[in-house]
Amino acid sequence: MFLELDMAGDKPIYVQLKEQIIEGIARGSLRPGDDLPSVRALAADIGINLHTVNKVYQQLRQEGYIQIHRSRGVMIHPDGFLKADKTYRTNLKATLRPLIAEAIVHDFSAEEFARLSQEVYEQILTKEGGEDE
Amino acid sequence: MFLELDMAGDKPIYVQLKEQIIEGIARGSLRPGDDLPSVRALAADIGINLHTVNKVYQQLRQEGYIQIHRSRGVMIHPDGFLKADKTYRTNLKATLRPLIAEAIVHDFSAEEFARLSQEVYEQILTKEGGEDE
Amino acid sequence: MFLELDMAGDKPIYVQLKEQIIEGIARGSLRPGDDLPSVRALAADIGINLHTVNKVYQQLRQEGYIQIHRSRGVMIHPDGFLKADKTYRTNLKATLRPLIAEAIVHDFSAEEFARLSQEVYEQILTKEGGEDE
Amino acid sequence: MFLELDMAGDKPIYVQLKEQIIEGIARGSLRPGDDLPSVRALAADIGINLHTVNKVYQQLRQEGYIQIHRSRGVMIHPDGFLKADKTYRTNLKATLRPLIAEAIVHDFSAEEFARLSQEVYEQILTKEGGEDE
DNA sequence: GTGGTCTAGACCACG
DNA sequence: GTGGTCTAGACCACG
Structure with a gap:
């Protein structure tokens, strides 16, 4: 992935991770329907806590950016743009x-x-x- | 003053206070050279701790918004606009x-x-x- | 550690502590990347308040001597020498x-x-x- | 006189005043035997508190920079250089x-x-x- | 009276 | 367990 986390900065890791995923969607690196790594895989990949990745995924799901299916894993929400209500x-x-x-x-x-x-x-x-x- | 703090929200009190003082300067309610209440007076006025106000004043001083005179109190920096460097x-x-x-x-x-x-x-x-x- | 504070003198404790940490870096007792004790551990160790240590750490961070990781503690800035600008x-x-x-x-x-x-x-x-x- | 005090800075006024008088001696603007204004006159001249000027004069006297005579006023110590003991x-x-x-x-x-x-x-x-x- | 320093003790966010 | 925030209360330096 395209992630670069600053462990020293004062911005929490989960916030950085969330922002970078959203920016990935914004610039088209991550497109509607694309798969995301599992919580476990992503955490291992970037060397952070499982809880941290999970927290990010839950928030992204709740805000409509991604879908989480129990068995089929995580993917960018297939509907494309969110509504600017x-x-x-x-x-x-x-x-x-x-x-x-x-x-x-x-x-x-x-x-x-x-x-x-x-x-x-x-x-x-x-x-x-x-x-x- | 024109301050309204949300003690329950998750935005720290000192951040709210700082933002509201800056907005006061922005809209001209607080003008260059104006006095601000003393640390203790403001703390008593809005019912928060002296240290919380002091933290805000120290940050505002460091960023150039205000001047702190050791025993004559606090005032909006007399030079007006800060530089957008x-x-x-x-x-x-x-x-x-x-x-x-x-x-x-x-x-x-x-x-x-x-x-x-x-x-x-x-x-x-x-x-x-x-x-x- | 190598700290010796004079609680009676008129030099504030936090200044003494800050100076001694900088001197520790200067003479190589503390090297880039080395861990420093947590705020609480150091405060307990030398018998002063947590806030006094925290103030020192915040100033050292701001001046580039150390890095503070939110939940992994404090370390001497890994980049070595600061710039003499x-x-x-x-x-x-x-x-x-x-x-x-x-x-x-x-x-x-x-x-x-x-x-x-x-x-x-x-x-x-x-x-x-x-x-x- | 050649005094310029920064009332806003965090350096106490009495320290600034003291330093500037010593610098005046150092560069020869004030020479051994020269008269200094009275406490009252200097305080009025630069618009600061009597106590502040008095404190500075007492310290300068104690450190050997000036002499204070009850009736003949204040003057730079006539002996010239202090000893670097x-x-x-x-x-x-x-x-x-x-x-x-x-x-x-x-x-x-x-x-x-x-x-x-x-x-x-x-x-x-x-x-x-x-x-x- | 003003800000500066220090203490003691508490709860929370992050990971 | 770590730092971040906040409170309550104290004494001191400065002017």
Whole structure:
């Protein structure tokens, strides 16, 4: 897989793992219907705790990203895009709010914020590495 | 003050407090040079511990939002806007990355993301209430 | 460990502890990748409060001396030497300035100052005891 | 006078004042036998508390930098250089020790440390401004 | 009166 | 078991 976990950073491992799977879906590396490794296999592969992988899979299932079948294993949800309903939009706005307040104090206009977001969109879709760019 | 903390939620109190002070600066309720309450006064006012407030003040100082005078109290940094340097932009992009990956999977275009950000900008600047709106 | 704290002196405990850990790294007693005791273990070991140790660890982490893994404990930063960038040099010069002004008034030449510094270098690297020696 | 105090910084005002007077002596702006303003006059001049100035003068007197005569006021000690005795050297070494330990971890050799000290010597003696240079 | 430091003790998230 | 967060309460340095 394409996973790279930073065991030292202050972001919890399960959060990193979850984010990277979602980013994999976003950029098309993982496509609707694709198989994911079993909990056990993935945990062994990247050398982390079973509980950690399990927690991630449960959350991804609950949020509609993946399906878990008892016998046939784990796969990316075959329906493709999730729905961007009111709940999603409300949560996103609440999450953005402190970031945008910070941006304002840094004299960052809405246009600049949009431009920077656009850059991130392109980084993800063109599979560019994150962090230090 | 204009503070409203959710003691039950899973967002730490000190993070909420910090975010609300930054938003206060962003929307102009707190202006460069304004006094902030002393650590003890604010703690008593909102019914939390002195150390929690102190932690917030120390972080805000370190990030350039406020100045702390040893025996004359605390004030919003008189220089106004902080600089949006490369470090700031890099961090912001890293923070946005998982949000935007999620957005993509929700079939949210860069334009829609920009429009929603714009709404948040306006909410903050026109002093509209946050979270559940 | 090699720690000896003066609880009575006017130098704060957390400063003493921080300095001694840095000196331990400097003279090679603590090497890149070495484990440090957990916050609680060290606090119990030297008979001080957990928060005091935690403050030291947080500062050391922020300055790049150590890494803190959420549930695997603390270790000396594996990358070895820190970079002596412009910020570091500027801070060091600002710190030295009052010491050197004093030295001048004591008729201490730059050469004598260098010689005395050299002695301290050797004391640290050859593990000689500090303070009153 | 040539004093510039940073009321916001975390260095206590009395320490800043004391350091600047000593630096004034070091670079020859204040010469043996020169008069200093009275406690009252200096406090009024720079807008700080009487106690603060008084504390500084008492410490400077005790360390041999100035003389205080009840009726004839305050003056730089007429004898010129202070003696760099064993006590002075021991204290200086103890003060330098944590700075040099830090320097070692930053891969700073004794020679580089001496060179940087030399720069500070020259800055003081040629009356260059401090802090940001 | 202000922030700085320190203690003692508690519950929680992570893995 | 580890660090993260929070509380309650104390004494001190500074001005």
